[in-house]
Amino acid sequence: MPRVLTDEQRDLVDAVGEFCRRECGTKEQRDKLTAHGSEPHNQDLYDKMADLGWLGISLPEAYGGSGQGMTELCLFLEETAYGRAPMSGFATTIITAAAYEKFASEEQKRTVLEGVVRGRVEAVSMSEPGAGSDVGALVCRAEKVDGGWLINGQKTWCSNAHIADHILLIARTSQEDSKHRGLTQFMVPTGVDGLQISGIETMGGREVNDLYFTDCFLPDSAVVGTVGQAWSQLMAGLNLERMILGANMVGAARRAFDDTLDYVKQREQFGKPIGSFQALKHRIADMATEIECAQLLLYSVAAAIDREPGKVFAREASMVKLKSTELAKHVSLEGMQMLGGYGYATEYDMESMLRSTVVSTVYGGTSEIQRDIIGKTYGL
Incomplete structure (x- = not known):
């Protein structure tokens, strides 16, 4: 805190x-x-x-x-x-809502933002089987037809589509000299004809989905923002996405740490609490220090964004995402090790915390991508 x-x-x-x-x-x-x-x-x-x-x-x-x-x-x-x-629906919902707030029509804003406040879930779909970290490689196609657009193609790893009211779809509307041009955002009701939502089973439960579009018709009013400008619109939301994931993982790291600390204080071996052994005591000290650092970084960047809400803090937001997710994964792994067999048992929370944190270094931009972004800001 x-x-x-x-x-x-x-x-x-x-x-x-x-x-x-x-x-x-x-x-x-x-x-x-x-x-x-x-x-x-x-x-x-x-x-x-x-x-x-x-x-x-x-x-x-x-x-x-x-x-x-x-x-x-x-x-x-x-x-x-x-x-x-x-x-779990909140993170994608608030990320998506921010895009509507910045770029949507007034009617779209009323529908989505007022729905979010009432408890409705929203989703955003970028990834495809051949386009993950390389978002510009999208091939899911939106073809202009009389009165609207026809969507064809597959999207994947779409979090919370199965519980969402709408999906903010990023599709290719034209082929340009740059792969980052010619992308457009669309507001897609999840019950629309021509859309099939198929769950992907993961060790985190039902979270992500494949989306299959087959001659899915969307009216012109479904376009969010400017046709062909989705890339620049996406870049405007990077601060928010990385900060949201960072805050979630700082909280998760704190929880895994506190549960581990409680256990090593109570569990006795060789006549004393296992936390009193130097091997564990030093690891606890290191984790506590790292959590403090991650928390201070998170709120330092949050304060900077509050002071300059229109500025993109590419380096700092990527640092938050990188630090917090890698830390949450590390603390959960350490917690499982210190809890021994109980860390592996479903009777305790640690195994589920590991499952929920280990993927955090992948979604929302992998740790490798975050390091690449940070490096580029130093001219590398």
Whole structure:
């Protein structure tokens, strides 16, 4: 937790923490809410958060949101991640909502942003079987026809499409001299004819999906922003996506650390708590220091974004994403090692924390991509 909070920020953190302890504070509660970990999003709990006004924390007041900044959004995300609240739909929802806020028509904004505040889930689809880190290699095609567009092609790894109201689709509308030109964003209702959503089974449960478009017709009003300009529109949202993932993983790292610390204080071997052995004590000290560093980095960058909301902090946001995700994975692995067999058993949370953190270094831009971005900002 950052060392200096306003009274309002402290009240937010306390309220979210209390909610998580009450609603999903025990392993039994979380198992019930997630069908034993197979469904990482629980809509009933999500609706309760909507009733409390938290889901629109960073959205404009004109659409029912609270109009708060990046710092408050990160506080909310960190605390819900620490509390292990099953609300996996929120990250993609708030990332997608920001794109609509910046580029959508007024009608689109009303539909999506007001829906988000009420508890509706949104998704965004970029990846394809042949285009992951190289977003410019997209081939899913949107062809202009009378009155609209016909979409054909496959998308993959689309998080939360199966529980979303709409998918913000990035498709190729023209072939230009640069692969980053000729891409367009579309607002796609998930129930539209010509769209098939097929779940991909993962060790994290039902989170991601393949999307198959077959002569899927979208009206001209489905275009979000300017035709052919999706790449620049996507770049405008990079701060938000990386900060959201960073805040989630700082919270996850804190939780894995605290659960590990509790265990090594209580578990005894050779007549004393295992945490008193130097081999474990030093690893605990290292993890605590790294978590403090990651947290300070997160909120330093959040404060900078709040001061200059229109600026793209490519280096700093990538550092947040890189540091927090690699740390969360490391702390969960260390936790599993220190818990021994119990770290592997589903009776404890550590195995599910490892499953949820290990993928964080892949989605939203891999750690390798983040390092490449950071390196480029130094002229390399």
